[in-house]
Amino acid sequence: MFILKYIKEVFSGLKSLAVGLRRTLYYFSHHKEIITQQYPDNRDTLVFPDRFKGEVVMVHDDNNEHACTGCTACELACPNATIKIITKFDITPEGKKKKAIDKFVYHLELCTMCNLCVVACPTDAIKMAQTFEHSVFNRAELTKVLNKPDSKIREGVE
Amino acid sequence: MVEEIGSTAAGDIIINVGPQHPATHGVLHLVITINGETIQKVEPHLGYIHRSIEKMCESLTYRQFIYVTSRMDYLSSHINNHACALCVEKGLQIEVPSRAQVIRVLMDELTRIASHELWWGAMAMDLGAFTPFFHAFREREAINDIMEETCGARLTMNYMVPGGVMQDIHPNFQSRVKEFIALFKSKVSEYNELVTGNIIFQNRMKGVGNLSAADAISFGCTGPTARGSGVSCDIRKLYPYEIYDTLNFEEILETGGDSFARYMVRVREMSQSISIIEQLIDNIPEGDFQAKTKAVLKLPKGEFYQRVETARGEFGVYIVSEGGTTPYRIKYRSPGFSNLSALDHMARGSKLGDLVAMMGTLDLVIPDIDR
Amino acid sequence: MVIAGIAVITLFALLGLVLVLMERRVAAWIQIRLGPNRVGPGGMLQSLADTLKLLVKEGMTPDGADKFLFNLAPFIAMMVAMLLMAPIAFASDFQLWNLNIGVLYVTAISSLMVISILMAGWASNNKYSLMGAMRSGAQIVSYELSAGLSIMSIVVLSGSLNLNEIILSQADGWWIFKGHIPVVIAFIIFIIAVTAETNRAPFDLAEAESELTAGFHTEYSGMKFALFFLAEYINVFIVCAIGATLFLGGWMPFHIGHWQAFNHVMDFIPSSIWFFGKTFFLIFLIMWFRWTFPRLRIDQLLDLEWKYLLPISMFNVLLITLMAILGWHF
Numbered sequence: 001m002f003i004l005k006y007i008k009e010v011f012s013g014l015k016s017l018a019v020g021l022r023r024t025l026y027y028f029s030h031h032k033e034i035i036t037q038q039y040p041d042n043r044d045t046l047v048f049p050d051r052f053k054g055e056v057v058m059v060h061d062d063n064n065e066h067a068c069t070g071c072t073a074c075e076l077a078c079p080n081a082t083i084k085i086i087t088k089f090d091i092t093p094e095g096k097k098k099k100a101i102d103k104f105v106y107h108l109e110l111c112t113m114c115n116l117c118v119v120a121c122p123t124d125a126i127k128m129a130q131t132f133e134h135s136v137f138n139r140a141e142l143t144k145v146l147n148k149p150d151s152k153i154r155e156g157v158e
Numbered sequence: 159m160v161e162e163i164g165s166t167a168a169g170d171i172i173i174n175v176g177p178q179h180p181a182t183h184g185v186l187h188l189v190i191t192i193n194g195e196t197i198q199k200v201e202p203h204l205g206y207i208h209r210s211i212e213k214m215c216e217s218l219t220y221r222q223f224i225y226v227t228s229r230m231d232y233l234s235s236h237i238n239n240h241a242c243a244l245c246v247e248k249g250l251q252i253e254v255p256s257r258a259q260v261i262r263v264l265m266d267e268l269t270r271i272a273s274h275e276l277w278w279g280a281m282a283m284d285l286g287a288f289t290p291f292f293h294a295f296r297e298r299e300a301i302n303d304i305m306e307e308t309c310g311a312r313l314t315m316n317y318m319v320p321g322g323v324m325q326d327i328h329p330n331f332q333s334r335v336k337e338f339i340a341l342f343k344s345k346v347s348e349y350n351e352l353v354t355g356n357i358i359f360q361n362r363m364k365g366v367g368n369l370s371a372a373d374a375i376s377f378g379c380t381g382p383t384a385r386g387s388g389v390s391c392d393i394r395k396l397y398p399y400e401i402y403d404t405l406n407f408e409e410i411l412e413t414g415g416d417s418f419a420r421y422m423v424r425v426r427e428m429s430q431s432i433s434i435i436e437q438l439i440d441n442i443p444e445g446d447f448q449a450k451t452k453a454v455l456k457l458p459k460g461e462f463y464q465r466v467e468t469a470r471g472e473f474g475v476y477i478v479s480e481g482g483t484t485p486y487r488i489k490y491r492s493p494g495f496s497n498l499s500a501l502d503h504m505a506r507g508s509k510l511g512d513l514v515a516m517m518g519t520l521d522l523v524i525p526d527i528d529r
Numbered sequence: 530m531v532i533a534g535i536a537v538i539t540l541f542a543l544l545g546l547v548l549v550l551m552e553r554r555v556a557a558w559i560q561i562r563l564g565p566n567r568v569g570p571g572g573m574l575q576s577l578a579d580t581l582k583l584l585v586k587e588g589m590t591p592d593g594a595d596k597f598l599f600n601l602a603p604f605i606a607m608m609v610a611m612l613l614m615a616p617i618a619f620a621s622d623f624q625l626w627n628l629n630i631g632v633l634y635v636t637a638i639s640s641l642m643v644i645s646i647l648m649a650g651w652a653s654n655n656k657y658s659l660m661g662a663m664r665s666g667a668q669i670v671s672y673e674l675s676a677g678l679s680i681m682s683i684v685v686l687s688g689s690l691n692l693n694e695i696i697l698s699q700a701d702g703w704w705i706f707k708g709h710i711p712v713v714i715a716f717i718i719f720i721i722a723v724t725a726e727t728n729r730a731p732f733d734l735a736e737a738e739s740e741l742t743a744g745f746h747t748e749y750s751g752m753k754f755a756l757f758f759l760a761e762y763i764n765v766f767i768v769c770a771i772g773a774t775l776f777l778g779g780w781m782p783f784h785i786g787h788w789q790a791f792n793h794v795m796d797f798i799p800s801s802i803w804f805f806g807k808t809f810f811l812i813f814l815i816m817w818f819r820w821t822f823p824r825l826r827i828d829q830l831l832d833l834e835w836k837y838l839l840p841i842s843m844f845n846v847l848l849i850t851l852m853a854i855l856g857w858h859f
Contacts, residue, residue, distance in 0.1 A: 010837065013357035017822065023351045024289060024559045024821040035296055036563040051310040051325065079222035114225040114316040115324060128310065173656050181739040195660075195827055284739045286730055286824025292560035352821070358731060359823050510660070511826040514739050 048130040053113040056083075056106055057129040058146040065154040066147055068125035070101040074117035082110040083117060090152075100153055108134060109142040123157050169193050177206045181514045183280055184524035186498075188513075195509045200502040204528045211529040215488040220246045220320060220455040223485065227475075228314035230492060231526035233273040234468040236265045239318035244399055245464035245475040246320040249457035257445040258322030259400045260438050265309075265317060266466075267431040268335070271342070272301040273469035274428045277521045281421065282353050284518040285362055290352050297345055300338045307334065320455060322448030335439050339432055346429070354425065363418035367504040367516035370415055377503065378496035381471025382427065383520055386420035388413040393467035407434050417512075420519040456483055470494055470521055494526040533625055537614055541763060548762040549576040551809075552816055559820045580755065588751035591654060598652035603749065603756035605645035610763040612638050616692050617770050620801035621780050624693060631692035632684055635771055636677055639726070642764065643669040646728075646735060649757070650745040661744025664827055665735030669726055671834040676722035678842040679715040682849040683775040686712070696779035703778035711848045716776045718842045723768035724815050725830070727761060731822035732830060739824075769811035773804065777811075780804040 027033055048054070060066050070087045088102035118126055126146070136142060176187040185206045191199040211230060215223040224242045228235035240262055247254060254262075279294030302312040308328040309315035317324050328334075353359050369379070374387040384391045392409040394402040410426045412419035457479035465474040471493025478487040497520045505513050550565065550573065557564025565572030590596055616631040618624040628634050643666055650662020684690060686708060687698040698704075704712050725732035736744030746757045773779060780800035784792045825833065 010841075016355045016357045016360075019351045020353075020356050020821045021817060023348055024817065027561055028555065028558045028817070031558065033561050034558075034563055035299070035561050038563070038566075049307040049310070049328070051308065051328065052306060053310040077221070079218050079225060112225060112314070112316075113311060115310060116221060116225070116316075119319075119324060171656055180742060195664075282823060286733065286737065286739065287822060288556070289560050289820050292562060296561065353823070356823065358825055358829075361829055362823060362826055509826055509828060511734075511737070511740055511824070 048132070050130070051128070052130045052132075053115055053128045054131040055108055055113075055129050055134065056111065056117060056126050056146065058104060058126050058148075059124070060148055060151055061154065063154075064148055064151045066125055066151050067123040067154050067157045068101050068104060068147065069123060069153060069157060070099055071122065073120045073122060074126060077116045077120035079114065079116065080110050080112060082107045082112075101147055104146040106144045106146050107142065108144060109139060125157075170198055175513075181284055181517060182524070183517075183522065186517075186522060186524045186527070188501075190505075190510075190513065192510060195511075197505045197508055197510060197513055200505045200513065202498055202501065202527075206528065207525060208528050209525075212488050212490060216485055219483050220457060220485070223488065224318065224320075225314070225316040227490070228316060229525060230490065230529055231468055231470060231473070231494065231523050232313055233276060233523055234269050234470065234473075235314050236269040236317060237466055237468040238473060239316065240266055241464050241466040241468075241473050241475045243318040243320050244466065245462050245477055246455065246457065248464055249460070249462045249477065249479060250320065250451070250455060252321050252449050252451060254322055254400075254449055255446040256401070256443045258447050258449070260442050261323050261327055261447065262318060263400050263402065263405075264335070264435060264438050264442075265305075265323075267434045268301050268304065268338075270469045271428050271431045272298050272305075273521075274424050274431075275301075277424060277469075277518075278349065278353070281518040281521075282359075284514045285359060287353065287359075290349070293345075293348065293352065297338075297342055300341055304331065304334045304338060307331070319448065321451040322446065324448075326447040327442070332439055332442070335435060339436060339439075342428075342432060349425065354421075360418065362511070362515055363416065363421055363519075364414075365416050365418075366508055366512040367417040367420075367519060368415050369500055369504050373500065373503060374415075377500040379471070379500050380493050380496065381467065381469070382410075382420055382423040383471060383497045383500070385410055386412050386423045386519075387415040391472065393465050393472055397465060399464070399466060405434055405437055407437075417515050417519040424521070454483055456481060457485070465491070468493060470523065470526065471497060490529060492526045492529065494520075494522050494524075498522060498527055530625075533623070537619075537625055538611075540619075541611065541614060544766050545759040545762050546576040546580065548766060548812065549579070549758075551812070552762075552819075555813065555816045556820050559817070583752055583755040586751035588753050589748075591748050593654035594748065595652040595654070598648050599748075600753070602645045602649035602652060603753045603760070605648065606642065606760035607756045609638060609641045609645065610760045610767065613764070613767045617767065618693055618696060618774065618779055619804055620799070623801070627693050628691070630690045632680055632690045632695070632775075635692075635767075636673070636680060639764075639767070640669070640673055642726075642760075645760075646745050649749070653745070653748040655748050657741045657743070657747045658745050661735045661737070661741045661747070664737075665728060665745060667827070668728070668732065668734060668830060671831055672722045672725040672732075672838075675718050675834060675838040675842045676726055678839075678846050679719040679722065680771075680775060682708075682712065682715040682842075682846050685846070685850050685853050688853075692774055692779075696774060696781055699778035699781050700784075702784065703776065703781065705776045708849065709852070711845050711852060712776065714841065714845050715849065716772070718838055718845070719772055719776070720811070720814060721838060722834075723772065724818060725834075727764045727768055727815075729761075729765065729815055730819040731824050733819075733824060734827055734830060737824055765812055765815060766808065769808045769815065770804070772811050773807035777807045778803075779807075 058066050070085055072085050075083045075085050084105040085101055086103040087099050089097045090100045092098045118128055170191050170193050173190050175190055176182040177185040187203040187206055189201045189203055190197055211226055215226055224239050227238040227242050231238055275294045275298040279291035282290035305315055306312050308331050309317040369387050371387045371389050374384040374389050380391050388411055395409045407430050410423045412423050459479055459481040462477045465472055473493055474491030476489040477485045480486040504516050554564045565575035568574045568578045590599055615626040616628045616634055646665045647662045650658040683704055686704060687695045689695055705716055728735045746754055780803050782795040782803050784795060
């Protein structure tokens with residue numbers, strides 16, 4: 001009886017190993033199961049979901065106008081001081097002084113893509129872009145000014 | 159470790175496992191004393207990746223501090239965020255819309271499956287089988303894609319906000335989740351073929367790393383680690399939050415108390431999470447995804463505590479508020495820290511190879527232990 | 530003779546490259562990945578690129594190491610692997626050294642491998658290395674027994690220690706077919722034992738990555754590491770070549786009884802292709818094991834040898850001896 005149990009043990013052990021071997025042989029011989037994405041080659045066909053949080057950008061329309069009033073809601077919402085808004089005073093045609101943004105400084109190297117600034121923005125001036133290849137050789141390149149040169153605030157945005 | 163050399167018996171060797179070591183999945187530093195292959199003592203040394211998250215949170219507002227908790231237990235980041243959001247809601251007495259509650263639970267359970275998938279692969283890799291790791295990632299990738307579509311990120315989503323969730327679910331969400339459930343169900347038998355049933359694996363797991371129910375309680379173990387020893391500790395059952403009390407699921411309990419029992423708890427938990435998702439996915443109520451909240455959140459003066467069940471065990475958030483916009487003090491009760499403390503007790507007298515298996519079954523995430 | 534020797538040494542270098550590439554390809558396909566596909570056509574030159582990288586890398590010798598032994602160990606590993614190449618019959622008329630005790634020579638020399646591992650582990654002055662070396666010592670010494678016993682069963686059947694004569698004795702059928710179930714059992718034990726002897730997963734305790742970082746070669750880098758790496762693959766090739774020679778008829782073509790036409794077609798395939806085909810099939814088996822199974826624990830490893838493999842193979846040798854005496858095989 002001892003011998004029988006011993007042999008049984010050996011066979012059940014071998015069977016469990018054979019089951020595993022069959023599974024790996026299946027994958028070895030079925031190459032259509034391969035899930036590797038060949039990343040730099042498939043760059044053109046990569047599709048990112050439109051909610052993907054890659055970096056913060058400011059939306060500009062065709063007239064080089066944005067919707068940022070410089071209210072600093074995003075700056076306050078940001079947990080790690082990623083956004084710094086530098087304001088200036090524009091002179092309106094009526095001769096009044098009006099607050100506007102000079103520079104919308106965005107530190108990509110500090111950003112954790114938490115989306116709080118985009119949620120906080122009352123005028124939907126900023127949004128998350130789907131870019132993701134952020135590596136640069138110089139750290140200073142990661143500090144970006146989001147408003148384009150000579151852009152101004154869209155009419156009617158308060 | 160100079161100071162310990164004097165205290166060792168003859169023939170004992172002290173080995174530093176970590177902070178950089180393939181078995182520690184991160185930067186856990188264990189100082190182990192061995193005699194031959196037999197472990198005499200295991201001393202975890204923490205502090206290598208301490209980022210003082212609790213202190214950081216004191217300077218962040220109640221909306222901002224949530225995202226930091228994704229960086230603790232990064233494999234159950236949704237659930238961590240969830241705990242913080244719940245705690246703030248408790249303080250502000252916000253009623254969360256039922257749609258948001260269902261979405262939160264769905265996300266939690268998806269996260270739990272993703273976490274257990276990764277654990278399963280890493281566990282097998284600890285034991286020297288590399289293939290399951292890649293196979294587990296295939297299913298986990300499907301969850302990550304769902305997360306990416308709805309939350310916009312794959313690992314640290316920051317989707318839970320006080321009052322609900324940040325955005326409504328993506329229109330594709332339900333169909334994608336159903337696809338995932340079908341994929342998972344078709345592949346789960348492979349897990350048994352490759353790992354669970356394997357005679358080598360069973361011999362490595364059964365009877366090692368014994369942790370009795372009494373010890374599990376006294377070490378403060380929670381989650382699958384304690385449930386493997388037969389301790390009922392599922393927060394979703396004992397202190398239900400959100401809609402868990404209306405759901406029909408089973409708390410997985412194994413009585414073995416060894417590495418294999420802990421392994422089986424996690425594997426069976428994945429199917430329970432699938433069943434929770436199946437119950438909810440077609441029944442997401444219409445309505446708001448977020449309650450109306452004030453622009454600036456101020457918690458009333460007092461102390462607030464909220465516990466949730468993460469993939470690793472009980473996670474607690476303790477907030478002391480002085481009535482301002484930022485918390486006066488925050489304390490996190492992380493499951494990994496308590497679970498790790500049982501390692502020394504479990505490992506004494508077993509072999510070096512078993513230590514790796516035990517660490518695998520504890521499912522340690524180092525940033526969670528060392529905040 | 531000299532030309533043949535140079536040819537074998539070239540083969541030696543080539544084999545390392547091919548086997549590393551093969552290992553990576555097998556691993557990738559099993560793990561639903563693509564594997565190397567960037568260097569050269571279809572990634573063919575990947576291992577060449579790796580070798581180049583290792584060649585130009587600095588070969589560090591740790592401060593506390595025994596410098597002489599530390600630097601000697603990889604060369605011993607390499608030398609042992611080279612010596613083992615000598616008696617192998619690569620084709621029907623190509624054998625460097627037709628030794629009348631070929632089997633004995635192979636078993637004797639292959640056990641020298643453990644010396645280089647022990648030397649490397651001891652001289653590194655590293656606790657992980659030392660543990661890896663000690664594990665390896667225990668492992669190789671014990672598994673040599675069952676490997677030897679399963680080799681012995683073929684020696685008993687064919688009545689010769691000469692590798693060439695063993696091959697010739699299989700002209701009418703390979704031993705694995707002629708020898709009934711006992712030889713199949715011996716073959717399985719042989720495969721398990723040589724997997725352990727070459728320190729391959731699931732018996733890779735000497736370098737158990739998740740436990741001992743890299744085991745006995747933790748401190749080695751550059752070309753010295755590459756020599757260990759190469760020696761491992763050459764050893765795999767050699768044990769598989771021995772397995773093919775003993776059990777699968779070496780360069781003997783596959784013949785079925787009296788099917789003259791079939792046998793004639795089989796004879797057309799060059800004998801070297803038969804040899805390499807069988808050897809690479811066995812190498813694939815060993816790689817397949819590696820990428821499927823988890824690792825054993827050290828005490829389980831020794832249990833497997835002393836409680837299962839050794840008793841079974843001893844009983845098996847007795848059975849085969851009886852079979853050989855009574856002439857029960859075909």
